[in-house]
Amino acid sequence: MKNPRVLLSLFAIYLVFAILLNSVGTVILQVINTYGVSKSAASVLEGFKDIPIGIVSFLVASQLPRFGFKNAMLVGLAIVTAASLCMPLVPAFWTAKLLFFSVGVAFALVKVAVYSSIGLLARDRKTHASMVNTLEGVFMVGVLGGYWLFSAFIDSSDPESTAWLNVYWVLAAICALTFVLLWTTALDETGTRIEGESPMREFFAMLRLVARPLVCIYIISAFFYVLIEQGIGTWLPTFNNEILKLPPAMSVQATSIFAAGLAIGRLGAGAMMRRVHWYPVLNGCLVAMAVLILLTLPLAEGIVPKAEINWLNAPVAAFILPLIGLFMAPIYPAINSVMLSSLPKHQHSAMTGLLVIFSALGGTTGSLITGTVFEAFDGRFAFYLSLVPIGVILLSLFFFRRAVERVGRPDYPEAALSSSQ
CATH class of the missing domain: 1.20.1250.20 (MFS general substrate transporter like domains)
Incomplete structure (x- = not known):
C-alpha cells in the first residue's frame, strides 16, 4: 500500500x-x-x-x-x-x-x-x-x-x-x-473484520462497546468537547453582533478567526503528536481555553455601538476570544485517535459509528444550551458556562488515560478486546 x-x-x-x-x-x-x-x-x-x-x-x-x-x-x-x-x-x-x-x-x-x-x-x-x-x-x-x-x-x-x-x-x-x-x-483492508461473523452479531458487538469503561469515558470526553465547539462556533457570530456590537457582516468575518484557529491548531498538532504524549498536551489546551475565557469575557462588558466601526477600532475581544479555536483544535482528533488505536482494527468501524452518533448529539446539545442561556441571560454568561464542560473533560481525560494504560498492559485480558465476547 x-x-x-x-x-x-x-x-x-x-x-x-x-x-x-x-x-x-x-x-x-x-x-x-x-x-x-x-x-x-x-x-x-x-x-x-x-x-x-x-x-x-x-x-x-x-x-x-x-x-x-x-x-x-x-x-x-x-x-x-x-x-x-x-x-x-x-x-x-x-x-x-x-x-x-x-x-x-x-x-x-x-x-x-x-x-x-x-x-x-x-x-x-x-x-x-x-x-x-x-x-x-x-x-x-x-x-x-x-x-x-x-x-x-x-x-x-x-x-x-x-x-x-x-x-x-x-x-x-x-x-x-x-x-x-x-x-x-x-x-x-486486511484485518478489518472477523470472518464468519453474522451481520446481526456485528451490529450487537457495536452496541456492546458502549458497556466498556474505556468507551464510556471516551464518549463523555467527545460529547462534551463537541458541545463546547458547536456552542461557541454556532453562537460566536451572534455574540460578536449583540455583545461586541459589530455589524452583521463583520460579525461573520470575525468568526472565521475561530475556524482558522481550529485549522492551524490541528495541522500543527499533526506534526507535534508524532513527538509528544497526548495527555499533557490536551491538559495544557484545556487550561489555556479556560484562561482565555476568563481573561477575554471581562473585556466584552459595557461595549457601546460605534457609528463607524472597522478592524482598526473593533473591540479587542473580537480578536482574542476566537483564538480559543487554536487551543481546542487538538482535543477532538487526539481522543479519537487514542480510542481507535486502543482497539483492534476490526472494531474501528463500529467505534467510529458510535463517535459520529455521540458527536452529533453533543453538537446539537451544545447549540441548544448556549442559545437558551444566551436568550435567558446574555452571551457573556453563556460563554462563561463553557468552563463547566471544560472541567468535565479535564476530569474525564484523567480516567481516560488510566483506562487506556490498562488496555495496553500485557496482563489485560484479550477477551475484553474481542467483539465476539
Missing part, C-alpha cells in the same frame, strides 16, 4: 465534505433570497443534513468492513456528485433538501470509512494521532475555503440571481476527480 496516495485520497475526500457540510448556512441565506422561502422553512436544511448522519451511522457502521471501506467512500462520493449536479440542473428548494440529505447519508459512510482506513495506515499511536489531527486540520481548511468559493459565485447586486448555483458545477467536478483518485488507489 502506498500510504501517501491513500492519505491524499482521504484528505481530498474530507476537503470536499468540509465544503458541502458547512455550506448549509450560506445555502439557507441563498434559498431565502432566490426562492422566496421563509426563514423557518429554510432552517429545515440543517435537519436534512444532521439527522441522516446519525441514523445511517447507527445502522451501517458495523457493516462497513463487510462492504469495504473503499467501496463506502466511492458510494459516498458518487452520491454527492449526483446531488451537486442536480442543484444547477433542477433549481428548486426541494433540490436543496435532497442535496443536504444526500450529503448527510454520504458523510456517515465516508467518516466511518476514512477513520477506519487511518487505522490501516498508522504504524503506532503517535502516527495515528498525527494523521487524525492532520485530517481534521484539512477539514477546517475546507471549511474556510468553502466560504470563499461560494462567495465567488454570489451576485450581491441581485439577491434573487441563481448564479450561485454554478458553484455546484465546480463541486461536482471536484467530487468526480476525488472519486477517480480513490478508485485508482489501492487500499489493503
Whole structure:
C-alpha cells in the first residue's frame, strides 16, 4: 500500500465534505433570497443534513468492513456528485433538501470509512494521532475555503440571481476527480473484520462497546468537547453582533478567526503528536481555553455601538476570544485517535459509528444550551458556562488515560478486546 496516495485520497475526500457540510448556512441565506422561502422553512436544511448522519451511522457502521471501506467512500462520493449536479440542473428548494440529505447519508459512510482506513495506515499511536489531527486540520481548511468559493459565485447586486448555483458545477467536478483518485488507489483492508461473523452479531458487538469503561469515558470526553465547539462556533457570530456590537457582516468575518484557529491548531498538532504524549498536551489546551475565557469575557462588558466601526477600532475581544479555536483544535482528533488505536482494527468501524452518533448529539446539545442561556441571560454568561464542560473533560481525560494504560498492559485480558465476547 502506498500510504501517501491513500492519505491524499482521504484528505481530498474530507476537503470536499468540509465544503458541502458547512455550506448549509450560506445555502439557507441563498434559498431565502432566490426562492422566496421563509426563514423557518429554510432552517429545515440543517435537519436534512444532521439527522441522516446519525441514523445511517447507527445502522451501517458495523457493516462497513463487510462492504469495504473503499467501496463506502466511492458510494459516498458518487452520491454527492449526483446531488451537486442536480442543484444547477433542477433549481428548486426541494433540490436543496435532497442535496443536504444526500450529503448527510454520504458523510456517515465516508467518516466511518476514512477513520477506519487511518487505522490501516498508522504504524503506532503517535502516527495515528498525527494523521487524525492532520485530517481534521484539512477539514477546517475546507471549511474556510468553502466560504470563499461560494462567495465567488454570489451576485450581491441581485439577491434573487441563481448564479450561485454554478458553484455546484465546480463541486461536482471536484467530487468526480476525488472519486477517480480513490478508485485508482489501492487500499489493503486486511484485518478489518472477523470472518464468519453474522451481520446481526456485528451490529450487537457495536452496541456492546458502549458497556466498556474505556468507551464510556471516551464518549463523555467527545460529547462534551463537541458541545463546547458547536456552542461557541454556532453562537460566536451572534455574540460578536449583540455583545461586541459589530455589524452583521463583520460579525461573520470575525468568526472565521475561530475556524482558522481550529485549522492551524490541528495541522500543527499533526506534526507535534508524532513527538509528544497526548495527555499533557490536551491538559495544557484545556487550561489555556479556560484562561482565555476568563481573561477575554471581562473585556466584552459595557461595549457601546460605534457609528463607524472597522478592524482598526473593533473591540479587542473580537480578536482574542476566537483564538480559543487554536487551543481546542487538538482535543477532538487526539481522543479519537487514542480510542481507535486502543482497539483492534476490526472494531474501528463500529467505534467510529458510535463517535459520529455521540458527536452529533453533543453538537446539537451544545447549540441548544448556549442559545437558551444566551436568550435567558446574555452571551457573556453563556460563554462563561463553557468552563463547566471544560472541567468535565479535564476530569474525564484523567480516567481516560488510566483506562487506556490498562488496555495496553500485557496482563489485560484479550477477551475484553474481542467483539465476539
